[in-house]
Amino acid sequence: MERAADAMHKGDLDLAAQNLHRALELDPHSLAALNNLGIVLSREGKPGEAIPLYQRALKVSPKDLATKRNLAVAYFKAERYHLGWSLLQPMAVTNPTDFQILDLAGLCLFAMDRYSEAAQYLERANQADPADAETLDMLGKAYLRAKNYKALTSVFERTMKLNPNSATAHIMMGTAYDQMSNRADAIKEFQAAAEADPNFMGVHSGLGYLYWRQGETGLAEKEMRAELQRFPGDPVANCILGQILLNNSQLEDAESHFQAAIEANARYGEALLGLGKTQIALDRPEAAIKSLRKAVQLDPSYAEAHFVLGTALRQTGHTSDGIRQQKVSLALQEKKRTEAEPAPSQ
Numbered sequence: 001m002e003r004a005a006d007a008m009h010k011g012d013l014d015l016a017a018q019n020l021h022r023a024l025e026l027d028p029h030s031l032a033a034l035n036n037l038g039i040v041l042s043r044e045g046k047p048g049e050a051i052p053l054y055q056r057a058l059k060v061s062p063k064d065l066a067t068k069r070n071l072a073v074a075y076f077k078a079e080r081y082h083l084g085w086s087l088l089q090p091m092a093v094t095n096p097t098d099f100q101i102l103d104l105a106g107l108c109l110f111a112m113d114r115y116s117e118a119a120q121y122l123e124r125a126n127q128a129d130p131a132d133a134e135t136l137d138m139l140g141k142a143y144l145r146a147k148n149y150k151a152l153t154s155v156f157e158r159t160m161k162l163n164p165n166s167a168t169a170h171i172m173m174g175t176a177y178d179q180m181s182n183r184a185d186a187i188k189e190f191q192a193a194a195e196a197d198p199n200f201m202g203v204h205s206g207l208g209y210l211y212w213r214q215g216e217t218g219l220a221e222k223e224m225r226a227e228l229q230r231f232p233g234d235p236v237a238n239c240i241l242g243q244i245l246l247n248n249s250q251l252e253d254a255e256s257h258f259q260a261a262i263e264a265n266a267r268y269g270e271a272l273l274g275l276g277k278t279q280i281a282l283d284r285p286e287a288a289i290k291s292l293r294k295a296v297q298l299d300p301s302y303a304e305a306h307f308v309l310g311t312a313l314r315q316t317g318h319t320s321d322g323i324r325q326q327k328v329s330l331a332l333q334e335k336k337r338t339e340a341e342p343a344p345s346q
Contacts, residue, residue: 004036016040029060035070042070047077065095072104076111084108092121099128103135110138115146126158133162140172149176167197171206178210186210199230205237217244235264239271246278254278262291269295273305276312285315296325303332 001023007016020037023030034057038050054071061067068091075084088105095101106121122139129135136159143152152172159169174189190207193200208223221244227237242257255278261271272295279288292309296302307329314322 001030001033001036004033004040008036008040013040013044017044031057031060031064031067034060035067038070038074042074042077047074050074051078051080065091069100072101076104076108079111081108081111085112092124096124097128099125099132102128103132106135106142107138110142110145113145115142116148118142119146119148119151130158131162133159133166136162137168137172140169144172144176144179147179149180152176165196167193167200167203170196171200171203174206174210183210183214198226201231202227202234202236204230205234205240209236209240212240212244217247220244233260233264235261235268235271238264239268239274242271242274242278246274246281249281251278251282255282267298269299269302269305272298273302273308276305276308280308280312280315285312288312289316301332303329303336306332 001019004016004019004023007013007019017037017040020033020040023033024037027033034053038053038057041047041050041053051071051074054067054074057067058064058071068087072084072087072091075081075087085105085108088101088108091101092098092105102121102125106118106125109115109118109121119139119142122135122142125135126132126139136155140152140155140159143149143155153176156169156173159166163169170189170193174186174193177183177186177189187207187210190203190210193203194207197203204223204227208220208227211217211223212220221241224237224241224244227234228241231237238257238261242254242261245251245254245257255275258271258275258278261268262275265271272291276288276292276295279285279291289309289312292305292312295305296309299305306325310322310325310329312322313319313325
């Protein structure tokens, strides 16, 4: 056990594991050896192998809080969030001010898409440790996903007190303003984020996206190129820059950016559509059909992709298939229009 502890301290996880296995051969019920070997395996990126060790430790000492905590962490790392939450929920009741338990419970709920509940636990974790910036960040994201913008503003204010130059907080508020259709304030927040940390991933593409949506393509292109200078594989920046270049008839450059976006995210429907449009404009409709078919397979309700696919099919002599795809597109557009119309008054 002493040799294992020394190896863990030095970061030699293999040597630590060897000594802990030997210790368990001598005493299979050693609570410390079971927990420490679980910790070593978890640090090695093997939380699934750590879980049975913690479960064995709980049979030795069913009420041991440290073991329960370790098991909850292993469940979370192994993406077994429901099991983590079921273990953490009663622990949070009996340990109502324990930061790690509350924080991990919030993270499990967030991973389960239960954002409002996650926020409740993350709020309690923040009360236990108001200076933990990562918890505040996750709390803000939970409120953003839950569309609780009033509470998000409170998180923003707390973050600014901890770190007046927090790019993350500015981006979060900017996203919230955008979702509330307040694009002017959204742009101000993204600008503040870019000023606070110009190398923060997503800050330039986020700002460029806002510019692009309001038709300021020159500013949008500048921001997308700034993002790609720092993060060449960014799918959003590549896709939107591709759309700008396509609209400017810079077809070869547009094609390369759409392909880069798809390489980063093979399920990126807008990039697949953009690539198809570009290849049609380059008089290569045969090549366009592949990406456009994938776009409609990923999202059968993607009306524009159906229509452009119909165009490519008709240009390659598959007239009946092309007409059918465009009829699908028109039907989808009509359905969307009908659903958007207000119900008639009685």
